[in-house]
Amino acid sequence: GAVVSQHPSRVICKSGTSVKIECRSLDFQATTMFWYRQFPKQSLMLMATSNEGSKATYEQGVEKDKFLINHASLTLSTLTVTSAHPEDSSFYICSAFSPGTGGEQYFGPGTRLTVT
Amino acid sequence: GENVEQHPSTLSVQEGDSAVIKCTYSDSASNYFPWYKQELGKRPQLIIDIRSNVGEKKDQRIAVTLNKTAKHFSLHITETQPEDSAVYFCAAKSGNQAGTALIFGKGTTLSVSS
Numbered sequence: 001g002a003v004v005s006q007h008p009s010r011v012i013c014k015s016g017t018s019v020k021i022e023c024r025s026l027d028f029q030a031t032t033m034f035w036y037r038q039f040p041k042q043s044l045m046l047m048a049t050s051n052e053g054s055k056a057t058y059e060q061g062v063e064k065d066k067f068l069i070n071h072a073s074l075t076l077s078t079l080t081v082t083s084a085h086p087e088d089s090s091f092y093i094c095s096a097f098s099p100g101t102g103g104e105q106y107f108g109p110g111t112r113l114t115v116t
Numbered sequence: 117g118e119n120v121e122q123h124p125s126t127l128s129v130q131e132g133d134s135a136v137i138k139c140t141y142s143d144s145a146s147n148y149f150p151w152y153k154q155e156l157g158k159r160p161q162l163i164i165d166i167r168s169n170v171g172e173k174k175d176q177r178i179a180v181t182l183n184k185t186a187k188h189f190s191l192h193i194t195e196t197q198p199e200d201s202a203v204y205f206c207a208a209k210s211g212n213q214a215g216t217a218l219i220f221g222k223g224t225t226l227s228v229s230s
Contacts, residue, residue, distance in 0.1 A: 034217045043205060043222045044160065049215060093159060095218070104150070105209075105218055107159040 006108035023094030122221025
């Protein structure tokens with residue numbers, strides 16, 4: 001099946017700094033990738049849709065200037081959390097749609113972000 | 117946009133019993149309904165899915181039913197085992213286009229006691 005990787009798996013940063021998370025589709029091309037955030041004991045909440053070669057589409061309530069998304073190639077999308085604060089600590093998961101699977105999305109392993 | 121409601125939020129059963137989790141969706145254009153199992157700190161794992169042209173699908177101990185008219189779908193696990201204990205999420209997606217994301221329900225924590 002299709003494989004999606006994420007890097008790093010865990011990151012700890014200080015308040016006010018920025019953190020970049022990478023999401024890669026390893027064996028297929030993904031024109032669209034999705035970024036989710038999951039707080040402890042909660043569901044996956046869609047943050048934004050990342051489109052290759054164009055601007056990302058953000059969900060209501062998600063600050064586009066704080067969560068910068070870049071989808072520069074068909075296999076890589078990045079999420080940069082700028083000026084991170086403790087309330088940004090969460091589990092960030094990306095996913096990608098693989099053409100030909102009839103709608104199935106493949107998830108990365110997630111990135112645990114802790115802001116101190 | 118799509119809204120997915122999931123019930124119950126917690127479910128405790130004895131080993132060997134059946135477990136049923138129900139979801140409703142709001143967008144009549146949704147046509148893909150997967151179920152995921154998620155263990156702590158890991159990515160969601162697809163366990164079964166159903167498309168809107170099918171009313172029921174079964175895979176060993178797991179089955180999913182879909183009622184398009186009522187806009188609800190359910191997960192059925194028979195002969196539950198302790199290793200079935202996890203958080204389960206339903207989701208819905210409209211269209212096969214690449215640009216449509218899955219929208220998730222709030223999750224059900226299933227506990228199977230031996």
